[in-house]
Amino acid sequence: MDPDTLETQLKAEFDAGDRPAHVVARQARDLADAGQIESDLDHELTADRIVANLRDAPSEYSLVERWNWWLGALELSHGGYERFRIRPDAV
Template sequence: MEMEIGQRFERRLGEEFGGDDGTRRVVARQARDLADSGQFETDTDRKLTVSVVVENLRDAPDDLELAERWNWWMGALELAYGGYDRFRVVRWAGGRE
């Protein structure tokens, strides 16, 4: 049975792509938000599962870190379908320059 995007997903991300706890947590949260939105399933006629996420993140260039891999995939979906920029991982430094 396919593992849903849930608690064990962060561990799987770490096994596959490394990254610190915070990065894995943010990517997992974005993946859950994407799954909850139903947008991926509507656009691709595929359920968003852990295997689908991992498969697509593996397609990213090898020199990219986990969050960059996620954003690379969201960029590809944005180009293909539109509406995926809201699921990108963005760093907020806070304060004013």
């Protein structure tokens, strides 16, 4: 998963600023490196898959809220995703 590609997609898709897009892309890279998505869901984590999952979040959510919403769903269904959440005050 290329974080630069993801960052560009996040900015375009969710009208996100530089900082939120960078932080989400960095966390996504860490998530990809952990191999947890591949292990739990049996598919590679890609920028397109991340964007598709974030689109499912409520439309009024910011990019960081969308990320945390998706990770919350993964935490409920599989466990072990809490560590990839983003503190809103960190952005």
